[in-house]
Amino acid sequence: KAGVTQTPRYLIKTRGQQVTLSCSPISGHRSVSWYQQTPGQGLQFLFEYFSETQRNKGNFPGRFSGRQFSNSRSEMNVSTLELGDSALYLCASSPRTGASEAFFGQGTRLTVV
């Protein structure tokens, strides 16, 4: 069974640009959560999608958004990039919302210059 796949693995963007990251969950999993990992703030929850609906949202500005497709694949978008958005973005897959186990992808390393 394939694991959680995140693309791309690495990304370099310029301030002010926007970026879209993709996450394909484990087959059969319907919940996808996104996390931002930085040296200063650690791991912070961005949002969770289940059955194409946003279930939870962390404390991030509206520049961070996401969506989920009918095949459970999810994308997150960051608009008007700032230097502080440089981070590792991790996606986690769960069979359902409220599940007690999450499986993580290898992340997308975003660098904003």
Add this chain to the structure above:
Amino acid sequence: AQTVTQSQPEMSVQEAETVTLSCTYDTSESNYYLFWYKQPPSRQMILVIRQEAYKQQNATENRFSVNFQKAAKSFSLKISDSQLGDTAMYFCAFHLDNAGNMLTFGGGTRLMVKP
């Protein structure tokens, strides 16, 4: 809101020895789960062990075991017979039951296993 604290930013242990990583958390809820995740240099978060708050028995997974003290809100991880492959960042995480899949993470402990 829940908070998770890991008070040891870095630790080291000799190969084959035992090491304990500390974690404390704060919540007013009674139904929740606690986890330890490992993040090696490959960056992928790997679940090490899980503990349901309603279970009094401490979870164990091979060389990994926890000491769950619910009243003290403490959840430490013991690694026995440490191996070089255990070198990684370790994160303690909290999941509130019936609240989606949001995990609240501690700041992490960097563990170095020395030969």
